[in-house]
Amino acid sequence: MSTPATLSPAALHRLVREGRAPRLLDVRTPGEFRAAHIPGSTNVPLHTLRAHRAELVGHLDAETVLVCRSGQRAKEAERALADAGLPELHVLDGGIAAWETAGAPVERGPERWDMERQVRLVAGSVVLVTGVAGIVVPGAHLIGTAIGAGLTFAAIRNSCALGVLLSRLPYNRGPRTDLRTVIAELRSSR
Structure with missing residues (x-):
């Protein structure tokens, strides 16, 4: 499979x-999208995109740019849409993080921690607590070892099960993404 074409923040700006x-499709969670997004972008969380890619393909074209925090989820979305028959999409190189660093405009909502920071907090807290508890409770430190193994596996696979679980918390969900609303927004933006 070919590597998705990337578009630099400067070129997109x-x-x-x-x-x-171009049409901007932001594949982050609704909570992340509400916190900060590129003006004019449409939020279609990656899990929604994967589940409904066949319905979405008819409303997208090669002028679509996929956006996420760093570019990784956007590349996953590109592969999912390519598998559904839409092979030539663009990915914002470096994601919204690079977009903001370039000084491009961002619409802001309520401040919230990004997913990577939440994963570090939860994983670090579990390792810390089980490490200390291991002094009193034999074997408790093995929970921290399991978390470390999971993080290692996540880095190798470039995925994160803990991030997926955290994205399902009410704090991260934000308003529910309705497919009919997304399609109506995609229709009206062209």
Whole structure:
């Protein structure tokens, strides 16, 4: 499978300023999207995109740019849409993090921790607590070892089961993404 075409934040910002903005599909969680997103982008969380890619393909084209926090989930979305028959999409290189670093405009909502920071907090807390508890409770430290093994596996596979679990918490969900609303928004944005 070919590597998805990337678009730099500077190139995308130039297209937006010139009035030639492509369709922007943000595949982060609704909570992440509400916290900060590129003006004019449509939120279709990765799990929704995967589940409904056949319905979405008819509303997307090669002018679509996929956006996430760093670019990784956007590449996963690109592969899912390519498998559904839409092979030539673009991924924002470096995601919204690079977009913000470039000084491009962002619409902000309520501040919240990004998923990576939440994973570090939960994993670090479990390791710390089980390490200390291991002094009193024999074998408790093995829970921390299991978390370390899980994080190692997540790094190798470039996925994160803990992140997926945390994304399901009410704090991260935000408003529910309704497929009919998404499709209506995609229709109206062209």
